Amino acid sequence: xxxxxxxxxxxxxxxxxxxxxxxxxxxxxxxxxxxxxxxxxxxxxxxxxxxxxxxxxxxxxxxxxxxxxxxxxxxxxxxxxxxxxxxxxxxxxxxxxxxxxxxxxxxxxxxxxxxxxxxxxx
Amino acid sequence: xxxxxxxxxxxxxxxxxxxxxxxxxxxxxxxxxxxxxxxxxxxxxxxxxxxxxxxxxxxxxxxxxxxxxxxxxxxxxxxxxxxxxxxxxxxxxxxxxxxxxxxxxxxxxxxxx
Numbered sequence: 609x610x611x612x613x614x615x616x617x618x619x620x621x622x623x624x625x626x627x628x629x630x631x632x633x634x635x636x637x638x639x640x641x642x643x644x645x646x647x648x649x650x651x652x653x654x655x656x657x658x659x660x661x662x663x664x665x666x667x668x669x670x671x672x673x674x675x676x677x678x679x680x681x682x683x684x685x686x687x688x689x690x691x692x693x694x695x696x697x698x699x700x701x702x703x704x705x706x707x708x709x710x711x712x713x714x715x716x717x718x719x720x721x722x723x724x725x726x727x728x729x730x
Numbered sequence: 731x732x733x734x735x736x737x738x739x740x741x742x743x744x745x746x747x748x749x750x751x752x753x754x755x756x757x758x759x760x761x762x763x764x765x766x767x768x769x770x771x772x773x774x775x776x777x778x779x780x781x782x783x784x785x786x787x788x789x790x791x792x793x794x795x796x797x798x799x800x801x802x803x804x805x806x807x808x809x810x811x812x813x814x815x816x817x818x819x820x821x822x823x824x825x826x827x828x829x830x831x832x833x834x835x836x837x838x839x840x841x842x843x
Binding site for chain 2: 645647654655656657659660668669670671672674704709713714715716717718720721722723
């Protein structure tokens with residue numbers, strides 16, 4: 609059973625960069641049948657897709673966040689990471705990492721991390 | 731405003747059936763069979779309930795079913811149980827460059843009366 613675990617700073621100051629890592633266990637991040645995603649959920653609100661990365665390293669980002677987002681993969685550590693720059697209070701959310709089954713494009717998110725709350729505040 | 735439209739809330743009594751709709755466009759729901767549904771209990775991660783419009787992952791109750799007609803997908807829960815009370819989100823791939831590759835609905839809160 610694949611497991612995903614988010615880690616990183618829970619409190620970030622405005623204008624700084626949010627950094628999170630998702631450790632993947634009981635499965636290889638290099639499996640070509642999947643992409644690796646970040647999804648967030650502001651308190652009391654719905655899910656927002658941030659972006660994903662394929663095992664090849666190709667990335668796709670939500671256009672509304674694209675200028676501030678970087679997703680990268682570390683195959684040696686079997687993990688992938690999120691960096692979101694110039695954060696504001698609007699970036700306060702629970703951040704989930706997730707695996708998507710792909711067939712050229714993402715079909716569904718079949719495994720999720722437990723989520724980690726990131727608060728943007730001075 | 732979410733790109734996929736869901737009702738904010740639905741309710742039903744134990745044993746009844748309910749249906750949650752998810753309306754998009756021909757660039758997403760109507761154009762691809764990559765619609766999925768997620769159940770989220772408070773404080774928990776979403777759980778995949780339906781993928782590829784109507785397929786259930788192993789371990790998901792057959793009380794959950796999905797369908798699609800045109801640009802609208804639907805999730806039906808039959809034989810409602812108290813444990814079904816949760817938020818439900820639909821998801822679809824989109825070929826719209828302005829929206830990116832992945833869309834979520836705004837979510838529907840299911841109340842079991």
